[in-house]
Amino acid sequence: SAVPPDVAALIERRRRSFGAGSVLFYDEPLRMLRAEGAHLYASDGRAYLDFYNNVPTVGHCHPKVVEAVRRQVGELNIHSRYLFDVAHDYAEKLLATFPAPLSNVVLTCTGSESNDLALRLARKVSGGEGIVVTQTAYHGNTSTVTEVSPSSYKNGAPPPRVRMVPAPDPALFGNDVAQGFADAVKDAIAAMEADGIRFAGLLVDTIFSSDGVYANPPGFLKAAVDVVHAAGGLFIADEVQPGFGRTGEGMWGFSRHGVVPDIVTMGKPMGNGYPIAGLVTRPELLSAFCNDFGYFNTFAGSPVACAAALAVLEALEEDDLIANAARVGRHLTARLKRLQGRAPITAVRGAGLYLGVEFGTQDGPAPQIARGLINGLRQRGILIGAAGRFGNVLKIRPPLCVTTAHADELVDAMEAVLG
Numbered sequence: 426s427a428v429p430p431d432v433a434a435l436i437e438r439r440r441r442s443f444g445a446g447s448v449l450f451y452d453e454p455l456r457m458l459r460a461e462g463a464h465l466y467a468s469d470g471r472a473y474l475d476f477y478n479n480v481p482t483v484g485h486c487h488p489k490v491v492e493a494v495r496r497q498v499g500e501l502n503i504h505s506r507y508l509f510d511v512a513h514d515y516a517e518k519l520l521a522t523f524p525a526p527l528s529n530v531v532l533t534c535t536g537s538e539s540n541d542l543a544l545r546l547a548r549k550v551s552g553g554e555g556i557v558v559t560q561t562a563y564h565g566n567t568s569t570v571t572e573v574s575p576s577s578y579k580n581g582a583p584p585p586r587v588r589m590v591p592a593p594d595p596a597l598f599g600n601d602v603a604q605g606f607a608d609a610v611k612d613a614i615a616a617m618e619a620d621g622i623r624f625a626g627l628l629v630d631t632i633f634s635s636d637g638v639y640a641n642p643p644g645f646l647k648a649a650v651d652v653v654h655a656a657g658g659l660f661i662a663d664e665v666q667p668g669f670g671r672t673g674e675g676m677w678g679f680s681r682h683g684v685v686p687d688i689v690t691m692g693k694p695m696g697n698g699y700p701i702a703g704l705v706t707r708p709e710l711l712s713a714f715c716n717d718f719g720y721f722n723t724f725a726g727s728p729v730a731c732a733a734a735l736a737v738l739e740a741l742e743e744d745d746l747i748a749n750a751a752r753v754g755r756h757l758t759a760r761l762k763r764l765q766g767r768a769p770i771t772a773v774r775g776a777g778l779y780l781g782v783e784f785g786t787q788d789g790p791a792p793q794i795a796r797g798l799i800n801g802l803r804q805r806g807i808l809i810g811a812a813g814r815f816g817n818v819l820k821i822r823p824p825l826c827v828t829t830a831h832a833d834e835l836v837d838a839m840e841a842v843l844g
């Protein structure tokens with residue numbers, strides 16, 4: 426079917442204004458008009474069920490967040506060098522979700538800024554330069570953070586001060602993922618130090634989303650974190666993807682692994698779409714950094730940003746969304762595992778409402794099946810994406826307010842598309 430005229434006209438305007446920087450979803454892009462709960466409404470008159478999005482975690486245009494932003498933006502919106510109450514109401518509620526040593530927060534506007542600052546802190550505190558990341562990681566878009574985001578490179582590779590390890594894939598490491606991954610980290614540290622680069626830290630997304638979603642068994646990260654600390658480095662947990670309850674097992678992905686990071690970074694779901702992100706660490710690490718550098722971020726932690734983020738924490742509790750993520754995630758996993766026997770699926774994995782469905786055939790990874798599903802599901806009114814080194818892992822990541830009926834709608838549609 427042809428792209429409707431209103432969509433074609435916008436695509437043309439987009440091409441003229443945004444040029445090569447413009448990347449669009451789908452063979453037939455969608456023009457979105459509004460959103461509510463788990464659905465987006467497009468100019469074709471259809472509702473699209475959102476299985477892609479982990480920004481509006483508590484639901485698109487959640488009334489509580491909308492009202493908090495509306496109220497605050499009409500009352501006071503200033504930078505963070507004044508005192509205002511909502512910053513403290515938010516910081517205290519957020520920090521209460523962390524283990525005791527992690528008791529300071531720096532607010533930023535994006536996950537990239539949080540990771541950029543985390544790298545500066547880790548390098549300052551360790552006295553090293555070298556960072557270990559996974560092979561298909563994405564951690565953001567500043568020049569320094571792009572270096573630690575191998576998935577961003579279309580040509581070339583990260584510089585020598587960044588070393589890559591494989592994702593913690595049981596298909597690679599066998600039954601003992603913990604030991605295999607820890608050994609890979611240890612080897613990467615030894616190799617960089619042999620080249621005269623001192624180790625600063627390990628930076629991982631604790632659910633390894635862009636690597637293809639690796640969550641299990643819980644606890645597997647502990648051995649690698651021990652290796653990092655024995656080598657004098659810091660462990661930075663990037664919670665931009667798993668954070669704020671998505672795994673259905675508490676607020677943070679690192680907790681599932683029984684580790685306490687030195688630095689935690691967060692973003693996307695934090696303001697349900699209003700730009701707010703952050704870094705949480707131990708006070709002494711932040712002090713060591715602030716002895717040498719000032720840090721100011723004009724828009725970060727403004728009253729409106731804090732009001733949005735506070736409303737998100739309240740909505741997570743009031744709507745019981747972490748328990749919902751666990752419940753719907755269990756149902757979805759069971760249905761996907763039943764589908765596994767009847768489709769070219771090589772693995773179903775993940776935690777809560779962050780699941781990966783890996784496609785492969787006797788010829789190896791099958792990204793064409795994932796791509797076909799993404800466009801086929803869009804035709805059936807469901808939005809979804811893919812990840813992984815080969816792009817063959819369907820990434821299931823809906824707002825946490827989805828129901829088991831929504832989950833059934835997804836799997837029914839997958840069955841129909843897979844034929």
Ligand code: PMP
Binds near residue numbers: 536540564666
């Ligand atoms: N870390 C991870 C794991 C991410 O997925 C992303 C965004 N996709 C970022 C960091 C960067 O966040 P932002 O786009 O807000 O800068």
